[in-house]
Amino acid sequence: MQSEPETVCNVAISFDRCKITSVTCSCGNKDIFYCAHVVALSLYRIRKPDQVKLHLPISETLFQMNRDQLQKFVQYLITVHHTEVLPTAQKLADEILSQNSEINQVHGAPDPTAGASIDDENCWHLDEEQVQEQVKLFLSQGGYHGSGKQLNLLFAKVREMLKMRDSNGARMLTLITEQFMADPRLSLWRQQGTAMTDKYRQLWDELGALWMCIVLNPHCKLEQKSSWLKQLKKWNSVDVCPWEDGNHGNELPNLTNALPQGANANQ
Known part of the structure; x- marks a missing residue:
């Protein structure tokens, strides 16, 4: 029996203060949760940290290169990824050569490999687009093909995040709610x-x-609660928002009372 050739996937994972902040994988798998290749690489990094080579931020590496090395680096990069990066590379080159361009008014250049500032908020990676697409798909199935079960699994995931005090819990629930509100059946x-x-x-x-x-x-x-209350009131003001116990419930009494009086006074 002839076995199929192994597929090699290119996986990139970014970390910030012990959290996975972004992931990409060439497997093309579209799902809310990490694909098997991202999970495998994460486990490999945890179990064999000495075998994973660490690199300086790309800005530091470029700083160590001389002119010939920089030119070789750029030209090889364009050669390897010709169709993907050439239009962007040409556009950036034109802007850099133009003295009055906006890019020349800014000191330095961004470096996504350097990580975030210590003051920046960091949170676990959440593919917001996939969350929206999955919920939209489940809702479009009208409760058939196990879509209700899949949505309950998403709700269970939100509960798990809240239990772990993961800030993505509220983010994920917001994305789910937006798709519920956009359901044409309402x-x-x-x-x-x-x-x-x-x-x-x-x-x-x-x-x-x-x-x-x-x-x-x-x-x-308090700021978070005030922000959520504002968003909930915004959803509640939409005409298609479902009624609660036969009433439209414009005042959201339970949610409003959950906030300290100072938060209500500022609304």
Whole structure:
């Protein structure tokens, strides 16, 4: 039996203060969670740290090169990735050669390999686009093909994040809520004067329960709670926002009361 040739994937992982802040993999797998190649590389880095070569930020490496080395570096880079980088390389070259260009008004240049500043917020990588696409796909299936189960798995993931005090929990729930609000069935049901299905109502109830967990979290800062309350009121003001217990619920009483009085006074 002839076996298929192994596929080699190019994986890049960025770290910042013990957190994975960005990942890319050439496998093309589109999912909310890390692909197997990213997981494998992460485990390899943890278990065999001495076998993973560390590099200086690219800005430091370029600083050590002379003119001939810099020219060779750029030309080889363009040669290897000709079709991908040539238009950008030519555009940057034209801007750098123009004395009045915006790029020449800024001192230095960005270096994504240098990491964030100590004052910058760092959080675990979350592919927001994939979260939105997955939720949109599950909702479009109308509760069939196990879509309700998949959405409940996403809710469980949010609960896990909140339990670990991962800031991505609120980010992920925000993305999920935005897709729920954009579901075209909400407008259709409102126009027809019909109620949503029981299964769909259960998903909305779970969504609301998770937001209650976030707003009532005693470890969150007042600024965060105020920001979430503002966003919740914005969603609640949309015409297609589902009713709660038969009422439109413009005042969001439970969520509002969860905040200190000082936060309400500033709204």
